[in-house]
Amino acid sequence: MTAELVRGQNHPLPQTRLEIRVSAGKPIVAGATLADEQGRILGAEWIAHPAAPQLPGIEVSKQAAADHRLAVDLDALPENSHRVIVLLALPTGVGGPVTFGAFAAPSVAVTGLDGTEIASFTVTGLDAESAVVALELYRRQGAWKVRAVGQGYAGGLAAMLQDQGLADAAQLAARINDAVAQGMARSVAQPPPRSGPEGRVRTATAGGSTSSDPAPGADTGGQPSNGGPVPPPSSGGPVDYRHPGRRTAAPPAPAPTAPPAQPGQPAPPVAGDATGWTMDERLYNQVWGMFEDLARTTAAYRSAVDFADSRMEQELDRVLSDPRTRVGPAADAARAEARDKHTSLVEQARAVLDRDLAQLAAEAEVVEPALPPAYARWDSPVWHGYEVPMEIPMALRLGDLHLPERTDLRIPMLVRLPLERGLWIDSGRGGSPEAALVDSGELRRMALDTAVALAARLLAVYPVDEFSLHVIDPAGSDAAALQPLSDSGALRQPPAAGAQGVTATLAALTQRVDLVQMAIRSGATDALPPDLDLAQQLLIVNDFPHGFDDRAVTQLRYLADEGPSVGVHLMMVADREDARAYGPVLDPLWRALLRITPVPDDHLADPWVGHAWTYEPALVPAGSEVLRRVLAQVAQARQAYGR
Numbered sequence: 001m002t003a004e005l006v007r008g009q010n011h012p013l014p015q016t017r018l019e020i021r022v023s024a025g026k027p028i029v030a031g032a033t034l035a036d037e038q039g040r041i042l043g044a045e046w047i048a049h050p051a052a053p054q055l056p057g058i059e060v061s062k063q064a065a066a067d068h069r070l071a072v073d074l075d076a077l078p079e080n081s082h083r084v085i086v087l088l089a090l091p092t093g094v095g096g097p098v099t100f101g102a103f104a105a106p107s108v109a110v111t112g113l114d115g116t117e118i119a120s121f122t123v124t125g126l127d128a129e130s131a132v133v134a135l136e137l138y139r140r141q142g143a144w145k146v147r148a149v150g151q152g153y154a155g156g157l158a159a160m161l162q163d164q165g166l167a168d169a170a171q172l173a174a175r176i177n178d179a180v181a182q183g184m185a186r187s188v189a190q191p192p193p194r195s196g197p198e199g200r201v202r203t204a205t206a207g208g209s210t211s212s213d214p215a216p217g218a219d220t221g222g223q224p225s226n227g228g229p230v231p232p233p234s235s236g237g238p239v240d241y242r243h244p245g246r247r248t249a250a251p252p253a254p255a256p257t258a259p260p261a262q263p264g265q266p267a268p269p270v271a272g273d274a275t276g277w278t279m280d281e282r283l284y285n286q287v288w289g290m291f292e293d294l295a296r297t298t299a300a301y302r303s304a305v306d307f308a309d310s311r312m313e314q315e316l317d318r319v320l321s322d323p324r325t326r327v328g329p330a331a332d333a334a335r336a337e338a339r340d341k342h343t344s345l346v347e348q349a350r351a352v353l354d355r356d357l358a359q360l361a362a363e364a365e366v367v368e369p370a371l372p373p374a375y376a377r378w379d380s381p382v383w384h385g386y387e388v389p390m391e392i393p394m395a396l397r398l399g400d401l402h403l404p405e406r407t408d409l410r411i412p413m414l415v416r417l418p419l420e421r422g423l424w425i426d427s428g429r430g431g432s433p434e435a436a437l438v439d440s441g442e443l444r445r446m447a448l449d450t451a452v453a454l455a456a457r458l459l460a461v462y463p464v465d466e467f468s469l470h471v472i473d474p475a476g477s478d479a480a481a482l483q484p485l486s487d488s489g490a491l492r493q494p495p496a497a498g499a500q501g502v503t504a505t506l507a508a509l510t511q512r513v514d515l516v517q518m519a520i521r522s523g524a525t526d527a528l529p530p531d532l533d534l535a536q537q538l539l540i541v542n543d544f545p546h547g548f549d550d551r552a553v554t555q556l557r558y559l560a561d562e563g564p565s566v567g568v569h570l571m572m573v574a575d576r577e578d579a580r581a582y583g584p585v586l587d588p589l590w591r592a593l594l595r596i597t598p599v600p601d602d603h604l605a606d607p608w609v610g611h612a613w614t615y616e617p618a619l620v621p622a623g624s625e626v627l628r629r630v631l632a633q634v635a636q637a638r639q640a641y642g643r
Contacts, residue, residue: 002118005147009148009609017075020070026090031088034046034084034085036082057073064091074144087131100132101127108120130154132153271283304348308349384626401613421560421593422571423593426598427447428577443598452484459490460630469540471539474497482495482542487628499547515528541572556589600615
């Protein structure tokens with residue numbers, strides 16, 4: 001699995017022969033320096049750059065380009081080199097952008113020789129900088145690691161080299177720029193564009209091959225989504241012989257609908273501003289892009305604050321370590337200077353964070369009203385025009401996520417359909433401060449309300465007869481909370497109660513899982529019983545573990561593990577602490593389900609940087625009748641189709 005780094009984060013390197021791949025979107029210069037344990041360069045001969053592209057163990061590109069591959073053999077480095085520092089810079093005097101803030105953030109990836117990514121880093125937050133230290137590979141106790149640096153320099157390549165201890169930094173920077181300019185001058189100019197099929201433009205490259213670039217205003221899809229080759233264009237005549245149903249290329253990018261941004265200002269946000277074949281797919285990709293952006297910009301801010309704290313501690317320790325400077329005016333001045341530096345660094349980091357958060361908030365304000373019912377909140381106007389769908393949507397909204405840096409910026413939590421794992425709605429207090437303020441009985445009611453809202457949403461977004469619902473309520477004590485499902489006819493059978501009802505329901509669903517699995521394995525799906533319901537099944541289990549014996553617990557574990565692959569999904573409504581009475585036998589069941597809560601709780605972590613995200617359930621607003629109206633429409637559609 002690729003490690004996606006943020007500033008200051010490191011990751012071990014499992015091998016010593018590597019490639020460093022740089023992607024920038026615009027021509028940039030890539031180089032590398034060898035440094036000692038303190039990060040100092042011992043001379044210009046320790047730098048690999050376009051004018052001198054090879055060093056022992058390192059080889060870089062000779063020209064400026066949008067994509068680079070740097071070859072690194074850590075075993076072949078000189079013995080006194082302990083760091084490999086990867087440098088990126090913008091070439092001067094060639095008519096390109098002069099700052100990194102003028103185009104998309106460059107990304108750097110460390111890969112094996114087979115192309116398998118080990119770690120990647122997107123250098124975000126750059127503005128007026130024209131040179132940046134992207135990564136460093138460093139040796140620590142005999143092992144090599146990679147660290148994301150992202151240190152930018154507004155003074156360009158010369159300022160960056162000078163900061164690394166090179167005396168003649170300006171002369172070397174000029175030599176590198178001359179080499180880059182000469183290399184670009186030797187390139188064969190592209191001929192005028194010639195229109196090709198599908199609104200694309202075919203141009204000749206210096207090597208004599210052809211490449212396909214998007215024509216102005218045309219949609220473009222980039223590389224194929226399945227990794228296969230892009231289908232060849234038609235011969236240029238009026239007939240296109242390609243099969244219309246065999247599209248292997250990536251989906252087209254959406255055409256811009258917003259007015260162009262003013263110079264120096266970010267582009268205004270647009271709903272659906274992501275790749276995808278349909279608007280729903282574009283919105284899905286855009287929402288998760290917002291989630292990743294919020295995760296990474298917050299991680300960068302926290303990393304910067306940690307760096308500022310560490311730097312201030314080091315400077316204060318340096319003052320206190322020497323008895324001669326521990327007290328007196330000089331010590332007070334040193335402490336004040338350290339604190340001022342800390343405040344300045346934190347304020348700069350916060351300013352960058354606030355800028356990014358403001359842009360994300362503006363995007364959220366545009367995206368939220370455009371979401372379809374499966375992605376929208378219950379208070380969205382889209383539910384007033386709800387119609388029973390004819391196709392299964394891509395995903396479902398389980399709730400909202402936010403971070404403490406800006407609690408009003410909510411990102412929809414979308415999960416793909418059909419569900420890949422069941423849900424455990426925790427009716428206990430857990431460690432949530434909000435749950436501690438709620439009565440235990442009220443918390444149980446809220447948990448069941450959350451289950452009903454999610455079940456109603458699933459029923460609403462699936463086509464008629466593509467989704468079935470079952471409820472187990474052993475004590476039969478929560479009929480009022482389940483009434484919206486019963487009254488609308490969405491729940492075709494009353495909630496199963498008592499030991500007999502629990503046994504019958506679990507036996508029927510486990511038998512369905514067994515039959516479908518055997519039919520799939522043997523390739524005999526046509527032999528399934530004609531009365532077997534092949535629709536997606538959701539089982540809501542209320543008030544677990546009361547009223548469940550060991551056999552029932554075993555069946556629930558089986559449904560949690562094997563059910564999702566054949567369309568049987570589990571939704572437990574239970575207090576995790578009460579479930580501990582069964583001991584470790586329930587641990588596999590707990591791990592197989594995604595825990596969500598009826599009140600805000602910061603128990604979810606993302607796979608990139610491990611933030612603790614606060615989850616809020618997608619509940620129906622108090623006093624709203626939207627859920628009952630939607631379920632009534634579902635019931636009417638079922639009656640119309642004779643279901």
